[in-house]
Amino acid sequence: MAAVQSGSTATLRDEGIETDRPLYVTQPYLPPLEEFIPYLEKIWETKKLTNNGPFHRQLENALCEFLGVEHIALFTNGTLALVTALQALRITGEVITTPFSFVATAHSLLWNGIKPVFADIDRDTLNLDPGRIEAAITPQTTAIMPVHCYGRPCDVDAIQRIADNYNLRVIYDAAHAFGVRYPSGSVLRHGDLSVLSFHATKVFTTFEGGAIVCPDAKTKQRIDHLKNFGFVDEVTVVATGINGKMSEVNAALGLLQLKYIDEAIARRKEIDATYREQLRGVRGIRCLPDADKYLANYAYFPILLDGDYPVSRDALYQDLKDHNIHPRRYFYPLISDFPMYRGLSSALRNNLPVATRAAEQVLCLPISTALGQTDLDRIVRVIAKRGSLPQQR
Ligand SMILES: Cc1ncc(COP(=O)(O)O)c(C=O)c1O
Numbered sequence: 001m002a003a004v005q006s007g008s009t010a011t012l013r014d015e016g017i018e019t020d021r022p023l024y025v026t027q028p029y030l031p032p033l034e035e036f037i038p039y040l041e042k043i044w045e046t047k048k049l050t051n052n053g054p055f056h057r058q059l060e061n062a063l064c065e066f067l068g069v070e071h072i073a074l075f076t077n078g079t080l081a082l083v084t085a086l087q088a089l090r091i092t093g094e095v096i097t098t099p100f101s102f103v104a105t106a107h108s109l110l111w112n113g114i115k116p117v118f119a120d121i122d123r124d125t126l127n128l129d130p131g132r133i134e135a136a137i138t139p140q141t142t143a144i145m146p147v148h149c150y151g152r153p154c155d156v157d158a159i160q161r162i163a164d165n166y167n168l169r170v171i172y173d174a175a176h177a178f179g180v181r182y183p184s185g186s187v188l189r190h191g192d193l194s195v196l197s198f199h200a201t202k203v204f205t206t207f208e209g210g211a212i213v214c215p216d217a218k219t220k221q222r223i224d225h226l227k228n229f230g231f232v233d234e235v236t237v238v239a240t241g242i243n244g245k246m247s248e249v250n251a252a253l254g255l256l257q258l259k260y261i262d263e264a265i266a267r268r269k270e271i272d273a274t275y276r277e278q279l280r281g282v283r284g285i286r287c288l289p290d291a292d293k294y295l296a297n298y299a300y301f302p303i304l305l306d307g308d309y310p311v312s313r314d315a316l317y318q319d320l321k322d323h324n325i326h327p328r329r330y331f332y333p334l335i336s337d338f339p340m341y342r343g344l345s346s347a348l349r350n351n352l353p354v355a356t357r358a359a360e361q362v363l364c365l366p367i368s369t370a371l372g373q374t375d376l377d378r379i380v381r382v383i384a385k386r387g388s389l390p391q392q393r
Helices: 006-014 033-046 054-067 078-088 104-110 156-166 217-226 248-279 313-322 353-361 373-387
Strands: 071-075 094-097 115-118 141-145 169-173 193-197 210-214 231-233 285-287 301-305 362-365
Touching: 033 054, 033 248, 054 071, 054 248, 071 078, 071 217, 078 104, 078 169, 078 193, 078 210, 078 217, 094 104, 104 115, 104 141, 141 156, 156 169, 210 217, 248 285, 248 301, 248 373, 301 353, 313 362, 313 373, 353 362
Parallel strands: 094 115, 094 141, 141 169, 169 193
Antiparallel strands: 071 210, 193 210, 285 301, 301 362
């Protein structure tokens, strides 16, 4: 389909839709700067900058409590946490994963010399479809790496049943799933390990950062060695570890962020509800099901454009950008379409029809604490206006 005519964009501007303030897919919540200064003063005073310092230890304890998990190891970012999680469990051979994710999910496998095997996703959750996992298992398969995409939980019970039947490990890429919980407890307690990202785009951020959630102290100890070059003490190195440690400045920011996280998620929840309400009448726009069986973090607001919407996803994407609104096409292209993956037989499009379609339909709308009602009205107005236009080809 051709891009939307610029004439119609001009009409929208004439109708008084403000375009001056850029609206990004997300904007980090930053606590008041003056509240961060005492943390910095402490760092300057103690001169402890890294290597399991006091803020690092405090943040690990605070996160265990907030998230409702037993053990957590902080990292410099989520990607190194993923790479290390695979090392910690000594994963080799083939790992079954989703193509509908950020590229770091599969990259962490390649960094470990592991072959990713892509399986298709479920139409309603956009997470790895448990019904497609068994057919992807070979004698080389050692683990499954699902992603709680957009923070929406995978079918953890079905995945665990398959893992138990075939003696596979499960490492969740839970980069989006900070704070997500069932009535029975944190979603991060499922599988063998869960990996979080605290990147600037995430609900909870430490500028850059990440973590591995693990169930026992022995595994945490191995992870702690691996993230510190393999050092056990000054003269003992037990593994080819990496430098994945979180610094004291990042840990301090995390401690301060944690004080505001409930408020931030509550505001995101309001935005999610407003979008759902205001987009309800727009033909051809599908929102993913409301979070009913779990406590969500409202990290993203994805919509899917089906054939009833008068223009293509890319045309709407461009139209929003023309109005200084910057959604993202998470996740397009599929990981399996990138050059280092597309030669794999599991990357063929006919193996991944649901993911292929979703990648063509999806658009993540802006969601952050920085958005007010007028911003949301502005976004919805562009989408609704375009939705009511006659078909353009
Ligand atoms: C699903 C997913 N996995 C992994 C990562 C990598 O995390 P980081 O940017 O902290 O390295 C991200 C995001 O950045 C992500 O969205």
